[in-house]
Amino acid sequence: MRRYTSALTGHGARGLALTYLSLxxxxxxxxxxxxxxxxxxxSFWSALTQxxxxxxxxxxxxxxxxxxxxxxxAGTATAWVLVRDRFPGQSILNxxxxxPFALPTVVAGVTFYTLYGPHSPFHVNVTGTxxxxxIAITFVTLPFSVRAVxxxxxxxxxxxxxxxxxxxxxxxxxxxxxTLPALMPAILTGIGLAFARALGEYGSVVFISNNLxxxxxxxxxxxxxxxxxxxVDAASAVSLGLLVMALVVLMGINITAQRIGRGE
Amino acid sequence: xxxxxxxxxxxxxxxxxxxxxxxxxxxVFQQAxxxxxxxxxxxxxNAEMDSALWLTVRVAVVxxxxxxxxxxxVSLWILRRPSRxxxxxDTLIDLPLAVSPIIVGLSLELAYAQNGWLGxxxxxxxxHVMFTYWAIVVASVFVSLPLVSRQVxxxxxxxxxxxxxTAQTLGAGPVRIFLTVTLRSIxxxxxxxxxxxxxxxxxxYGAVLIVSGNIGLRTETLTLNISNxxxxxxxxxxxxxxxxxxxxSILVLLVxxxxxxxxxxxxxxxx
Amino acid sequence: xxxxxxxxxRIATLAIAAALPLWSLSATSGAATVTDNVNVVGYxxxxxxFKALETSFLATPAGAGVGFTNSFGASDTQTxxxxxxxxxxxxxxxxxxxxxxxxxxxxxxxxxxxxxxTYGRVNTALTGRAAQTNYSTPGIVTDSVVVFIVRKGNPxxxxxxxxxxxxxxxxxxxxxLTSGSARWNLLAAYSSQLQLGKTPAQARAxxxxxxxxxxxxxxxxxxxxxxxxAGTGNVLVDYEDDAKAAVAAGDPxxxxxxxxxxxxxxxxxxxxTGLTNPGAKAFYRYLFSAAGQGIFxxxxxxxVLTTIWKATSASFVKFTxxxxxxxxxxxxSQGWKSVNSTFFWPTVVFAxxxxxxxxxxxxxxxxRFAGTAA
Numbered sequence: 041m042r043r044y045t046s047a048l049t050g051h052g053a054r055g056l057a058l059t060y061l062s063l064x065x066x067x068x069x070x071x072x073x074x075x076x077x078x079x080x081x082x083s084f085w086s087a088l089t090q091x092x093x094x095x096x097x098x099x100x101x102x103x104x105x106x107x108x109x110x111x112x113x114a115g116t117a118t119a120w121v122l123v124r125d126r127f128p129g130q131s132i133l134n135x136x137x138x139x140p141f142a143l144p145t146v147v148a149g150v151t152f153y154t155l156y157g158p159h160s161p162f163h164v165n166v167t168g169t170x171x172x173x174x175i176a177i178t179f180v181t182l183p184f185s186v187r188a189v190x191x192x193x194x195x196x197x198x199x200x201x202x203x204x205x206x207x208x209x210x211x212x213x214x215x216x217x218x219t220l221p222a223l224m225p226a227i228l229t230g231i232g233l234a235f236a237r238a239l240g241e242y243g244s245v246v247f248i249s250n251n252l253x254x255x256x257x258x259x260x261x262x263x264x265x266x267x268x269x270x271x272v273d274a275a276s277a278v279s280l281g282l283l284v285m286a287l288v289v290l291m292g293i294n295i296t297a298q299r300i301g302r303g304e
Numbered sequence: 305x306x307x308x309x310x311x312x313x314x315x316x317x318x319x320x321x322x323x324x325x326x327x328x329x330x331x332v333f334q335q336a337x338x339x340x341x342x343x344x345x346x347x348x349x350n351a352e353m354d355s356a357l358w359l360t361v362r363v364a365v366v367x368x369x370x371x372x373x374x375x376x377x378v379s380l381w382i383l384r385r386p387s388r389x390x391x392x393x394d395t396l397i398d399l400p401l402a403v404s405p406i407i408v409g410l411s412l413e414l415a416y417a418q419n420g421w422l423g424x425x426x427x428x429x430x431x432h433v434m435f436t437y438w439a440i441v442v443a444s445v446f447v448s449l450p451l452v453s454r455q456v457x458x459x460x461x462x463x464x465x466x467x468x469x470t471a472q473t474l475g476a477g478p479v480r481i482f483l484t485v486t487l488r489s490i491x492x493x494x495x496x497x498x499x500x501x502x503x504x505x506x507x508x509y510g511a512v513l514i515v516s517g518n519i520g521l522r523t524e525t526l527t528l529n530i531s532n533x534x535x536x537x538x539x540x541x542x543x544x545x546x547x548x549x550x551x552x553s554i555l556v557l558l559v560x561x562x563x564x565x566x567x568x569x570x571x572x573x574x575x
Numbered sequence: 576x577x578x579x580x581x582x583x584x585r586i587a588t589l590a591i592a593a594a595l596p597l598w599s600l601s602a603t604s605g606a607a608t609v610t611d612n613v614n615v616v617g618y619x620x621x622x623x624x625f626k627a628l629e630t631s632f633l634a635t636p637a638g639a640g641v642g643f644t645n646s647f648g649a650s651d652t653q654t655x656x657x658x659x660x661x662x663x664x665x666x667x668x669x670x671x672x673x674x675x676x677x678x679x680x681x682x683x684x685x686x687x688x689x690x691x692x693t694y695g696r697v698n699t700a701l702t703g704r705a706a707q708t709n710y711s712t713p714g715i716v717t718d719s720v721v722v723f724i725v726r727k728g729n730p731x732x733x734x735x736x737x738x739x740x741x742x743x744x745x746x747x748x749x750x751x752l753t754s755g756s757a758r759w760n761l762l763a764a765y766s767s768q769l770q771l772g773k774t775p776a777q778a779r780a781x782x783x784x785x786x787x788x789x790x791x792x793x794x795x796x797x798x799x800x801x802x803x804x805a806g807t808g809n810v811l812v813d814y815e816d817d818a819k820a821a822v823a824a825g826d827p828x829x830x831x832x833x834x835x836x837x838x839x840x841x842x843x844x845x846x847x848t849g850l851t852n853p854g855a856k857a858f859y860r861y862l863f864s865a866a867g868q869g870i871f872x873x874x875x876x877x878x879v880l881t882t883i884w885k886a887t888s889a890s891f892v893k894f895t896x897x898x899x900x901x902x903x904x905x906x907x908s909q910g911w912k913s914v915n916s917t918f919f920w921p922t923v924v925f926a927x928x929x930x931x932x933x934x935x936x937x938x939x940x941x942x943r944f945a946g947t948a949a
Contacts, residue, residue, distance in 0.1 A: 057377060060374055065397075066396070068411035121313060124308060124309050135561045136326060139329065142560070143507065144553070146507075155328060157807075240402075242510040251792050252789065261406075264406045269921075271752075276410065283403065287402055290402060417659035418659060
């Protein structure tokens with residue numbers, strides 16, 4: 041076994057992998073951190089707490105939370121129907137769930153703007169509102185919540201639920217007290233991934249939000265205007281803040297999911 | 305046995321997914337064909353669109369194999385030769401999932417601009433990365449880095465080394481083991497990862513917006529072409545590009561569905 | 576049964592083998608031999624004009640063997656990209672401070688404005704006063720003015736700046752952080768009040784109302800036009816030439832030229848690499864020549880060449896009173912150098928001892944308190 045693995049993962053290959061990772065990811069991210077903190081913590085903090093930055097981050101957090109929570113409910117329900125139900129066209133539904141993964145963000149953005157913007161065929165116009173932004177975020181994060189729960193449901197043998205049913209508990213009660221707690225770690229993981237993705241989403245949201253500072257500007261759009269107008273240090277500072285937020289959320293969800301899983 | 309989900313729930317889910325996902329997709333094709341089929345075909349042969357299409361293909365042809373080789377190699381390393389370094393690697397390669405495309409673009413610009421850490425030595429050798437084809441390749445590699453290994457690692461872990469050990473005792477060399485045993489056991493998971501990688505690279509927008517310079521007929525990818533068209537009084541041309549990418553996405557969905565189906569079959573036959 | 580991986584490998588090899596000849600065919604798709612490539616970097620709105628100009632330049636003898644690589648986008652973003660290393664031989668940006676920024680980063684020489692006399696002058700025999708009367712400000716290749724664009728029929732009856740801050744009016748103007756057009760618009764809004772005789776404090780109050788009524792801030796001038804045509808807002812503030820192009824493209828809009836406006840001057844410069852590129856210099860000359868200026872004029876730009884301006888001025892709105900068309904130097908005699916930091920500095924700096932009189936970053940400051948229009 042050693043001969044096999046060392047042939048494929050010898051020092052040379054490992055060094056190559058490390059160089060590859062550094063050139064593509066590590067050094068660029070280090071450059072962002074360096075520009076963010078290079079002028080001192082005071083300058084970093086002041087860039088992050090600029091009124092426009094705070095407003096953009098606040099809007100993004102609210103919409104990301106809203107979209108993720110909505111998908112927590114809808115995603116679990118969708119996974120439930122996909123696994124437990126049988127109806128014609130079910131495989132199409134299953135395939136459609138992956139569409140937001142497969143579809144380029146700019147395609148989603150442009151389409152939502154045309155559907156729910158000023159020339160909407162339904163005569164709704166939600167450009168520049170948190171509703172429009174949340175719709176886009178909900179679209180983009182749907183697969184995370186469904187695919188996080190679906191595998192668990194597929195491999196689950198519903199013996200505990202069957203036992204509870206024979207003891208007379210209603211379907212809703214069984215779901216609430218038995219299935220849901222068992223699914224909670226997976227649901228949380230799904231929300232975590234969805235939230236982290238939503239924090240940084242750009243292409244699908246930028247068209248339907250109008251990028252008005254203090255009103256409908258999302259965080260990634262703010263970073264973009266900073267980055268493309270020569271203020272790279274401020275852009276790096278806000279980027280670092282967003283990165284830390286995303287990582288904290290992911291780690292927090294991971295720990296909580298593990299704790300709940302262990303408590304089972 | 306538990307009851308099936310109620311009809312109400314099924315209808316609710318269908319309406320939700322239909323309104324959120326199917327409706328936009330249908331709308332795209334309706335818009336693209338709204339001027340008739342011949343106008344669609346004419347729009348496809350537009351010079352900027354052709355150049356954007358080929359650029360996107362040329363980027364994928366280089367970036368996808370790079371990430372596949374990296375993803376497979378790293379998966380093997382993390383699972384078959386675990387160490388502290390490999391565990392750190394495991395966490396690090398998931399980093400791109402948490403990074404906004406705009407931050408990706410900013411980070412690459414900072415590193416590869418003429419006065420950047422990497423850009424300066426490269427410029428001394430006459431190599432320019434920013435605002436060229438190579439910037440788009442690096443950005444594409446960044447955003448799709450973990451997609452293959454995330455699919456392959458869980459599967460490799462559950463498959464175990466049993467078959468590979470057997471092959472080795474039978475006298476097969478490392479390369480042969482890899483090609484005929486390891487790869488075989490992860491074919492559909494790898495296919496799933498490769499398909500996601502291709503989809504991600506073709507559809508990247510935010511990062512490419514920053515690092516490409518949007519140079520017409522040179523560094524204008526198909527996603528940039530779409531947004532340029534919407535900004536240049538030619539929304540119909542934009543929708544043609546949108547529908548092209550949507551067609552590719554549907555193809556991707558089919559492959560993903562097939563891969564997931566085949567993978568589940570394999571699992572079903574596992575002891 | 577062949578193992579799946581072998582089948583996949585076989586198919587992949589066949590596919591690549593089939594694709595390569597197709598790819599090489601497309602790569603050599605009928606381009607004329609190019610011996611001199613000129614990299615053009617411009618602001619967003621001027622893109623279509625350059626397309627026309629390049630086509631007609633290539634038909635002239637001076638254009639033999641020349642090829643163009645174009646990049647157009649929001650002016651400040653383009654400036655920054657050139658500073659970060661994007662190849663550029665010729666830059667046509669929205670406002671003068673963009674070029675000054677390139678001078679500071681050693682991309683353009685400090686004497687860029689004299690390039691016009693060296694490379695652009697139509698009749699090099701002209702000197703002194705005769706030379707000056709042929710062209711407007713040195714280094715400026717096109718003029719324009721700030722106008723309003725409204726839906727066809729002008730349903731809201733918008734005619735002047737005070738109409739823009741009326742109830743129910745939703746303004747579209749680009750993001751001043753990235754777009755030159757946005758800066759021209761905001762300066763025009765501010766100066767319009769001074770032109771009407773108001774005090775600077777009243778002009779600041781008006782500017783705040785203007786910002787309050789803004790409902791979209793796309794990244795560039797052309798993005799703003801696209802958003803407006805797609806239905807956002809009910810009045811767009813933009814370059815006159817962009818407006819004329821949209822009308823010519825058949826969009827259901829009309830132009831309203833206010834009685835007070837600001838003179839837009841777009842600079843053109845050869846970069847340090849462009850100075851060594853004969854094709855770039857030839858194209859620079861073309862842009863200032865009668866032929867090039869004629870094409871600009873036909874596309875709605877106000878020509879800087881006196882002869883062309885005289886021939887085409889009938890199709891442009893005249894500004895009659897002396898204080899009806901200001902330039903940036905009327906707002907501050909130091910011009911863009913001072914105006915850029917007073918209005919558009921990214922962080923707010925107050926006058927010493929004061930908490931409300933901004934000395935830098937006025938627009939940044941006002942945007943904080945703009946809120947949404949009632």
